[in-house]
Amino acid sequence: NAGVTQTPKFQVLKTGQSMTLQCAQDMNHNSMYWYRQDPGMGLRLIYYSASEGTTDKGEVPNGYNVSRLNKREFSLRLESAAPSQTSVYFCASSEAMGHLGDEQYFGPGTRLTVT
């Protein structure tokens, strides 16, 4: 089992460029998440998908869009990158949202720099 995989691992963009971060999980989990991690701020939720076919905004959704392509895949798109979106992006999955003790499994992260 690969768990949660993310591509790419590193990316440098110029302001205004667009890109899509890919995430896939092979644990048959229902729920998937996108977080960003900035120094001194912990992880902040961008978007999440409780189940295939649904997506919802998290704490910091502005400037991002997501697609839950199928049960395995959840992509994050930056339509017009800004320097404020320089961050490390983590994808995570969990068995089922709505359960208090539902632990999340994280991918290795994507380090994005916007110049």
Next chain:
Amino acid sequence: AQKITQTQPGMFVQEKEAVTLDCTYDTSDPSYGLFWYKQPSSGEMIFLIYQGSYDQQNATEGRYSLNFQKARKSANLVISASQLGDSAMYFCAMRDANSGGYQKVTFGTGTKLQVIP
């Protein structure tokens, strides 16, 4: 609004000693779950331990235990017999019903632990 506070930006511990990482939380929901994650320098987030608000006993997982003091709203992580491999960032996190049906997990800002040989 839920909130997680980790007041120790960085800590040192001697190898083989025990260390406590502090976490306080704020929620008005009687049902909530508390998590600790480890982030080594390689960057991945690793789940360590979970405590439910109604759990009668403090959670333990190997060398990790959670000192849960409900009245004080604290959920400190205790690592016994520290090893060099324990050097990492540690994040406390919480899920409660206020986040819309337990959908969101809120993370603290983390504590960087360094184990000294």
